[in-house]
Amino acid sequence: MKQLELDARRLLCPLPVIKTQNKVAELSSGDILKVTCTDPGALSDIPAWARIHGHKIVESIEEDDEIIITVCVGA
Amino acid sequence: MSSAHKAVALISGGLDSMLAVRVLQEQGIEVEGINFFTGFCVEGHTHAIRNQHKDKQKRNNALWVAEQLGIKLHIIDVIEEYKDVLLNPKHGYGANMNPCLDCKIFMVKKAVEWVKENHMQGFDFIITGEVIGQRPKSQLKRTMPIVAAESGAEDLLLRPLCAKNLQPTKPEREGWVDRNKLYDFHGRNRKPQIALAKQFGFDDFATPAGGCCFLTDESYSSKLVDLWTARNSREYELDDIMLLKVGRHIRPKADFKMIIARDAGESKFLEGYRKQFTSLYSTSHNGPMAIIDGDIEQQDFPLAASIVARFGQGRHADEVEVEITVPDNPPRHIQACPMKVEQVPQEWYV
Numbered sequence: 001m002k003q004l005e006l007d008a009r010r011l012l013c014p015l016p017v018i019k020t021q022n023k024v025a026e027l028s029s030g031d032i033l034k035v036t037c038t039d040p041g042a043l044s045d046i047p048a049w050a051r052i053h054g055h056k057i058v059e060s061i062e063e064d065d066e067i068i069i070t071v072c073v074g075a
Numbered sequence: 076m077s078s079a080h081k082a083v084a085l086i087s088g089g090l091d092s093m094l095a096v097r098v099l100q101e102q103g104i105e106v107e108g109i110n111f112f113t114g115f116c117v118e119g120h121t122h123a124i125r126n127q128h129k130d131k132q133k134r135n136n137a138l139w140v141a142e143q144l145g146i147k148l149h150i151i152d153v154i155e156e157y158k159d160v161l162l163n164p165k166h167g168y169g170a171n172m173n174p175c176l177d178c179k180i181f182m183v184k185k186a187v188e189w190v191k192e193n194h195m196q197g198f199d200f201i202i203t204g205e206v207i208g209q210r211p212k213s214q215l216k217r218t219m220p221i222v223a224a225e226s227g228a229e230d231l232l233l234r235p236l237c238a239k240n241l242q243p244t245k246p247e248r249e250g251w252v253d254r255n256k257l258y259d260f261h262g263r264n265r266k267p268q269i270a271l272a273k274q275f276g277f278d279d280f281a282t283p284a285g286g287c288c289f290l291t292d293e294s295y296s297s298k299l300v301d302l303w304t305a306r307n308s309r310e311y312e313l314d315d316i317m318l319l320k321v322g323r324h325i326r327p328k329a330d331f332k333m334i335i336a337r338d339a340g341e342s343k344f345l346e347g348y349r350k351q352f353t354s355l356y357s358t359s360h361n362g363p364m365a366i367i368d369g370d371i372e373q374q375d376f377p378l379a380a381s382i383v384a385r386f387g388q389g390r391h392a393d394e395v396e397v398e399i400t401v402p403d404n405p406p407r408h409i410q411a412c413p414m415k416v417e418q419v420p421q422e423w424y425v
Contacts, residue, residue, distance in 0.1 A: 010347050012317065014112055014135050018152050038347075041135065048138040052147055065343075 002031040009066065013041035017049045024055065024073055031073045032058065042067055080251040081105045082233070083190055084202045085182055086148060087287045088136025090268055090280040091204030091236060096144050097275050098235040099202060102253055106202070108148040109189055110137040111182050113157040114316045115289045136281040143277070153185060154313055161290070162309050166221075169213070171296035173288055176221065179205075179213040183226035200231040200246045206268075207237045207261040216240065236260045236268070289320065298324055301425045305329065305369060314348070318368065321345065323386070324425035327378055331369030332425065335386055338363075350402055355383050358408065359396035362387020380411035382419065389413060 006023050008016035016037045023033055035046060046069045047057045054074035061068045084096045086108035096106050141148035160174050160181045169175030183201060190198045205214050213222065219241060223232045230245045233252065238244070239259035247254040260267045272280060289295045298319045303309045305326070318334055322341050326332040336342040342364035345354070352366040355376075365383045380397035389395035390413045400406040 014110075014116075014138075014150050015152070017135065017138070018112060018150050021150060045135045045138055048135070048142055049148070049150075052138070052141050052145075 002027060004031070004033050006033055006035045008035055008037045008039075008042070010038055012039045013045055016042045017045045020046055020071065021049060021053075024053075024071065027073045029073055029075045033071045033073065035069045035071065037067045037069065038065055040067065042069065046071070080199045080246070081107070081197055082200050082202050082246075083186055083198045084108050084146075085186060085204070086110045086137045086140055087204070088138075088140055088281055089204070089287060090272060090277070091206060091209075093140045093144065093204070093277065093280060094268060094271050094275070095202050095204040095235045096146060097277075098257065098271075099252065100144065102256060104252065106144070106146050107196075107198070108137070108141045108144075108146050109186055110148055110150045111153045111157075111185060112150060113160075113178075113288070114154045114313050115157075115161075117287050117289055136287075140280075149189070151185065151189070153181075156185075157181070158311070169210075170291045171293050172299055173290040173296075175210065175213045176218055178288070179222050180225045183222055183228050183232060187227045187231075199251060200233055200244070201228050202233045202235055204236060205234045207240050209261075209263055233257075289316075295319055298425050301326065301332070302368075305332065314351070318348070318366075322363075322365075325382060325419070325423045326425050327382060327423050328371075328375060331367050331371040331375070331379075333365050333367055333379060333382060335365040335383060336363035349400060353399065353401045355379060355397050355399045357384055357387045357389055357395050358398045359394075360384075360387050360389030360392065362389065362395075376407075376409060377411055380409055381414045384411045384413035385416070385419060387413075 006019055008019050016035065016039060020035050027033065043060060050057050050071055056072040056074060058070040058072050082099055082104050084092060084106050086092045099106055138148055160177050164174030164177040166176040186201045207214060207216050223229055233244045233246050234241065236258045237260050238254060238257035240261055243254055246252040302315060321344060322334040322336050324332055324334055334345065336345050345364040345366050348366050352368060353371060354364060354366045356362060356364045362383065363386050367379065371379060376399055380399065384390065384395040384397060392413060394410045395413055396408055397411050398406045398408050
């Protein structure tokens with residue numbers, strides 16, 4: 001199982017989703033991707049994208065001005 | 076009718092593409108969505124940046140629509156490729172700087188390419204939510220065949236909402252789709268779409284007044300043209316077109332423009348550009364962050380400082396201290412006399 005991090009800070013919607021989508025495409029089921037964003041839109045968009053593609057959001061944290069969303073890649 | 080056929084739908088996030096997908100789903104067609112990000116899309120950007128939009132839900136409408144429809148959505152970054160569409164539209168511009176028809180051709184063409192790249196998933200045809208006569212240039216009866224031909228989609232491009240007004244496409248002729256269950260919508264009247272939305276139980280959908288593209292916006296387009304004129308070049312990067320969506324744009328001299336935040340949200344957003352652009356803000360009074368796009372001479376710092384001071388709480392003060400930072404240099408502080416409202420000529424506003 002891989003654990004990767006993705007820096008999507010300063011990117012505005014939908015770029016954090018596109019970056020997440022493209023990175024997840026390189027991963028396998030069960031891999032973990034931790035995405036750091038600054039656009040609050042990511043809080044709804046990345047989970048929405050994950051739901052429709054069968055991935056799971058393990059954790060969403062808002063820390064100072066950053067949002068850290070952890071995605072577990074689905075089958 | 077076989078349910079083995081699959082379609083890919085261009086999803087904008089608006090009602091029409093949402094309806095087009097549901098019409099086919101009702102016929103048992105499996106659909107996935109595709110959405111293109113050109114950099115000019117009216118999505119969450121300004122909502123995410125500005126304080127005054129804080130009450131608006133920050134959602135990507137295309138993703139939201141996909142979730143309501145229960146379909147996968149693939150969002151594709153076409154920022155680089157889109158430059159040629161904007162700069163060299165074969166069919167010219169529609170409203171303002173919107174390369175309307177070329178844009179539609181480009182997007183359908185990209186969908187054709189995407190279908191080829193994903194041929195293992197077995198997509199058979201492409202659908203859009205286009206309605207004849209709804210848009211003044213790209214959605215006319217005479218231009219719809221142009222989109223089909225120049226995109227390479229040919230008769231694999233189906234418009235479920237107005238299909239009955241057009242020649243039958245291959246999915247209809249082959250019986251993949253029942254033409255009788257498609258629609259004959261036309262014109263700018265939205266009542267048929269609203270009625271169909273009600274029939275499908277859709278009660279929440281985006282209805283952007285100017286479509287989903289900043290290029291249809293007059294103010295945005297004039298800022299874009301100003302940028303090109305000032306640089307004597309029509310080249311642009313993503314940051315350039317994002318910054319056109321933010322702040323007041325004031326050009327006191329031909330060589331530089333000031334982008335001045337309109338609220339705390341925009342100030343915070345512009346702070347992220349301080350490593351790339353000369354920036355200035357008042358340190359003696361509350362006020363906006365401003366950045367300089369272009370080449371500013373040191374002799375013009377007092378002018379820029381007096382302009383940024385005019386938009387802060389020190390606007391009525393005799394003097395305001397302004398910090399100016401040129402990237403990779405220590406900040407400097409100067410005392411500036413805030414410019415009076417009437418001293419900022421209207422023609423400076425871009």
